[in-house]
Amino acid sequence: MQLKPQDFLVALKLVAWGEQRWTYARLAQELGLSASEAHAAVKRGLQAGLLVDAALLAPPPAAAPGAQEAAAIYRVRAKPRRALAEAASSADNPARVHSRNLAEFAVHGAKYAFAADRLPVAVGVPTSHSAPAFAGVFAPGSDDWVWPHPNGTARGQGLAPLHPSAPFAAMQDAKLYEMLALFDALRVGRARERGMALKRLPLLIYPDGPKPEERPMYG
Template identity: 70%
Template sequence: MQLKPQDFLVALKLVAWGDQRWTYARLAQELGLSASEAHACVKRGLQAGLLAQNYQALDSAQAALAVQEPTAIYRVARQKRSRVAATSSQVAQGQLATADNPVRPHSKQLAEFALHGARYAFAADKTPSTIGVPTSHSAPAFAGVFAPGSEDYVWPHPNGTVRGVGVEPLHPSVPFAAMQDARLYEMLALFDAIRVGRARERGMALERLQALIDPAAPKKVKGPMYG
């Protein structure tokens, strides 16, 4: 099994969606992929450890139902109807959104790959100055973060609005996918900052991208520590 750039793109899209319910058809549509390719990406993501099977929410619902139903025979007869009612109620309240999703991002391992492996697995190719969609530190999410005069980077695209050094995107569908989802756009631009940015830009991108993918990760302590 060889991990492909679109597999990483799919994993980042699932991070961007968070606990939203999704379908393979929607995943494919918003990323500019075919449905069969979306399925293949998820399969490879599972094999690589970037994604994980999503059992936790359903297991919790089943455990709660088992406690509520006192008699085994009665439970068998009523379990299916009760489970549907409980699941529908929880989904309506946004408490069980992920139960309908087959997989979820493996936050820790995906963050580790994004920060320390992906830039080597999917190295960036630069092109001459061109018109395109801003990426890296030039993306809209980072307006005002870096000093004026920094060289702009763009994904070459005929409908782009900015001229800058061209950076071949992670996957050809990236400019389209980024325009559909601001959170995904931010993560893809951060990834490009890691791939092509200067030291300061890479440092900021590493910190921000980890916070987006794995919010539970320990934060680095800045400055000296004293006993």
């Protein structure tokens, strides 16, 4: 099993949704993926440990008052495998993010698994430190980065997005956009920009995790 870019995109989208309940149909629609791509991405995310089966997190049903353990001897005929598959495909909130694992992967592994592909100067959607979330943090300059896109409003150094549908998804979800831009800062940013991304991205994914160490930034 090898992770694909859309698997990381799906995981970040689930971070952006937080505690919202979701379905595969909604996930596919908002990310510009097919239903089969969304299913496969979640499956690989579960296998890699970036996601957790939501059914495993649900508390067991409470026993009825006065019920005894002996009631467990009664058997219920299992549903046919096909019925289980159909139920899973329409299930509400079928998986959740494993925040610690995803934050670790985002900072230490993803930039190597999904290396940056630099493109010619183009008009597109700003990313990395040029994204709207960082307006006022970094002064605009000649090293602005963009995802080439027909609906783009900025001109800069072209950078292939994590996945072809990432610009579409980002323009609909500000938190997802911020995380994708931070990921690009890790991939192509200078020392100061990488330092910001190393601090900010894991906190967005895993707010309850250990706080990143303060390190001097050069460059």
